[in-house]
Amino acid sequence: MKNYISLSDIENFEQTITEGLQLKNNNTAANLGKGKTLGMLFFNPSLRTRLSTEKAAKLLGMDVMVMNADKDGWALEFEDGAIMNSNKAEHIKEAVAVLSQYCDIIAVRAFPGLEDRKKDEEDLVIKSFKKYATVPVVNLESATGHPLQALTDAMTITELQKTKRPKVVLTWAPHPRALPQSVPNSFVEAMHRMDVDFVIANPPGYDLNPEVRKDTQVFHDQDEALKDADFVYVKNWSSYESYGKILSEGSSWTFSGKKMLLTNDAKVLHCLPVRRNVVIADAVLDSPNSVVIQQAGNRTFAAQVVLKKLLENAGENS
Ligand SMILES: NCCC[C@H](NC(=O)CCC(=O)O)C(=O)O
Ligand SMILES: NC(=O)OP(=O)(O)O
Numbered sequence: 001m002k003n004y005i006s007l008s009d010i011e012n013f014e015q016t017i018t019e020g021l022q023l024k025n026n027n028t029a030a031n032l033g034k035g036k037t038l039g040m041l042f043f044n045p046s047l048r049t050r051l052s053t054e055k056a057a058k059l060l061g062m063d064v065m066v067m068n069a070d071k072d073g074w075a076l077e078f079e080d081g082a083i084m085n086s087n088k089a090e091h092i093k094e095a096v097a098v099l100s101q102y103c104d105i106i107a108v109r110a111f112p113g114l115e116d117r118k119k120d121e122e123d124l125v126i127k128s129f130k131k132y133a134t135v136p137v138v139n140l141e142s143a144t145g146h147p148l149q150a151l152t153d154a155m156t157i158t159e160l161q162k163t164k165r166p167k168v169v170l171t172w173a174p175h176p177r178a179l180p181q182s183v184p185n186s187f188v189e190a191m192h193r194m195d196v197d198f199v200i201a202n203p204p205g206y207d208l209n210p211e212v213r214k215d216t217q218v219f220h221d222q223d224e225a226l227k228d229a230d231f232v233y234v235k236n237w238s239s240y241e242s243y244g245k246i247l248s249e250g251s252s253w254t255f256s257g258k259k260m261l262l263t264n265d266a267k268v269l270h271c272l273p274v275r276r277n278v279v280i281a282d283a284v285l286d287s288p289n290s291v292v293i294q295q296a297g298n299r300t301f302a303a304q305v306v307l308k309k310l311l312e313n314a315g316e317n318s
Contacts, residue, residue, distance in 0.1 A: 001309040003130055004138045007147045007186055013154070013193040020155050020305035023059075024298070029308050033062035036311065039103035040140065041069040043110040043125065048272060048299050049140045049148065053107060056303035060311065065103070078124050096132035105136050105310055112143035112180050114244030120144065136310040141182055149271050150186035152302040154194055156295045157231055160267050165195055166230035167264070171222055172202035173279040174250040175236035183271050184237050185212045192216075201225035205247045209240050222253055229263040234270050234280050257283035267291045 001009055010016050023029070038057040042050065054064045067073060076095055077088035084091065099106055110125035126142040139147055157168065168191055170184060184200075188208065191198040200208065201219045219225035226232065234255045239245045254277070255268065268290045274280055284290055 001136075001306070001313055003136050004147060004306045004310065005126060005130055005142075006139065006145050007150055007189045007193070009147070010151070013190075016151065016305055016309070017155050017158050019308075020151065020298075020301045021159060023304050023308070024301040027059055027304075029060055029304075031061045032308060032311050033057060033060035033104075036061075036104040037063045037065060037102065038105045038107060038307065039099055040064065040066045040107045041073070041099075041109070042067070042140070043070045043108070044141075046109060046140070048296050049109060052296075052299035053138075053140065053148070053303040053307075055300050056307055057105075059300070059304055060307055062104075062307070078128050092128045093132050096129055097134070100132075100134040103135055104314065105138060105307065106133055107138035107140050108142075109140035110142055112182070112244075114178050114180065114238055117240075117243040136314065138306065138310070141180075143180065144182055145186040145189075146182045146271070147186050147189075148299065148302055148306065149183055150190040151306065152295060152298045153187055153233065153269060153271075154190045155298050155302055156269060156291060157194070157196070159294075159298075160291060161230070163230065165197055167197040167199075167228055168231045168233065169225050169229040169263075169266075170198070170200045170233045170235065171225065171253070171255065172206050172250075173234045173236050173253050173255055174248075175246075175275060175279060178238035178244050178246050179236050181208060181237045181240055184208055184235050187233055187235070188212050188216060196231075199225050203248060203250055203253065205239050205241055206237065207241060208237070222259070223262055226259060226262040226266075229266045232263060232266045232268050234268060234274075236279055251278075254278060254281060255284055256281040257287075260284055260287075260289060265289065269295050272296055 074089040077091045112120035120143040123143045130137045199217045201222045
């Protein structure tokens, strides 16, 4: 693996899931990253991604540098040929070229603006890092995807599945703020690469990008979709069609104890942070069906297997 920008950078998905779960039980790569540095740049807040990726790097023996690039760095210009006489002090070309000398792997978080669909779909920040970096680049959640989260989700389902082909439901839930489609996009991509019976439930107007969901069955009736589910992934996202908009409060879509009864005693996943009693009810989050803490724990090992593959590839090429 040269970079980890999207799930498609993983060649053998099943093998990667297995390797991630093996690392959880037995850290066989504790020295692989000795003398190497991971640099992480955050343009948005984070708890899990920041700390689990730092931990993963340290489990591989790497040094880690973290920067809140939105607050502490110079305002970056991304446009080619820009005349920089306004508020942007540094061009991405210099910034990334410099970072590539300090770091052996660069990881970046940059959420979408959710105002201009075309612009967000260009995923300019992460793509620019990839373009100008001379070292591998990792996506810590970009405008269109959150592939470290999706690998974690796939590992968690694999770890917990009791049947060969479980039913997995991705359901939309309400939220007071407009959120990215990045997490559901990458989760859909992950489910397409697993042997699962996968469906999506969301209100009308919230259908995800057709290029991502492909031929996945979409229910606009949540109760119908939840029937016999073995895993329910609850997540809010803003509208893709009416781009970035909140179309309805949709409180009837909150994942409650009553909704839980429609499922096959399903395990409930969420990437966190979760708004209690808006997205998922206390009765569910505080029940044994909720696996959100185990899921967040797996973030470390998803990050570890990705960093391991990037280090191995760099080692082969040096
Ligand atoms: N990576 C975890 C999710 C990050 C982001 N959630 C948020 O911004 C929630 C913040 C809030 O609840 O106000 C999202 O949905 O993509
Ligand atoms: N799930 C996730 O990415 O969490 P953070 O936003 O806290 O990193």
